[in-house]
Amino acid sequence: MSKYYVDKFLYTTDRDPDLLERYKTEPAQYLDWWEQHLGRRLGDSDAETTSWLAFTEQERTALIAHDYVTLFELGAHFFLSLTIYIGIYNDDYEAVTGPLSFQREYRDKLMHWRGKTYPSVIC
């Protein structure tokens, strides 16, 4: 398991509107590209890379499915996860079911965690 790598994916993707659009519309292809490029990059240059970071299959599957419930349960950082999926889904939900409807659905899908100790976000 690599919480850090999942968080790195969420962080680097949400910083760039073009990357976010690719993750929204073609998540599997985007994830493959990301692993070969941004995922390996250390800092801001392709000249310096990290060799050993990798996703588990469960993490890859969850990221491709935009499955924020599984990501929460794996310990992805709650702020990064909420922010990126709001970026992907908020406008579409708002147009159909009104303001904050995506955020409420997000909450409700996590309701089985209410009253329990949440998974740790420590990497």
Next chain:
Amino acid sequence: MATLAAVLATTHHPFYLKLTHLDPPEKRIPQAAEWKRKVEAYRETLTAANPDILVMIGADHFHQFFLDNYPQFAIGKAPRYDATYYNEIREFSLPTFVLDGHEELSQFMLEGLIDRGFDMAVSNELKLDHSIICPIITTRPDADLPVVPIYTNIFVPPLPTPQRFWDLGRAIREIIEEFPSDKRVAAIGSGHLSLELGGPRQFEEHGPDPEFDKRAIGWLAEGDIDGLLANVTRENLGTFGNATHGFLDLVTMFGIAGPIKADYVDDLDLFHTREAYITWYPNGVER
């Protein structure tokens, strides 16, 4: 020496501008007018202090700082600071700013904090996010004063202890009052009461823990640091809501003010959060 003109501890609600100004009146939430009135009244507590420089405490929300290198405490030292990230414009409709810095006070603050045991990270190219821009919008919308930004870690556990956030405030107070200048310095910090983000208690009718909110406002209003430190630990903060650690930035503001009663206390119960607006005048203020 410089004068500490006022200390402001405020929640930051990134939707304030959108919900009270940008949305057309017929689309605004029912509390929009009351919220605007309360914010404008709070703004007067800063205006009355007649500040020349703003020391601003906040937290980077994974904008410039990430988990490859996340500082516990950091200070900006730059002549100017760009502000507002693309995803904050996208989500909150926040405007961009370019704020003037005050490099002399930044350097004095950095050295003073290191002398007092706070080995700060320093950034000479810092883009500010909504933890600082929200209070600019609410308390100084003209954005006409130079700032000294100080960031704390409220997101990446293990965080510094609540005692440490208080001690940071005490140190900042000493350094402001030793700054060789005739300027009036106001300190403004933003954070949260109980808050849930990305969890099963987010976006409900009230904040996730109204009882915590009531007690938290009480500790700040009454100057009760002993009560606060007896009841708030870095371990239990998450039980009040998984993002309640933003309260620690209000503890730093309390530390700058010291263990005294607040001069101005207001709050507002909103969907998802309770807002708090607190001001201390440790050296008094002319009304």
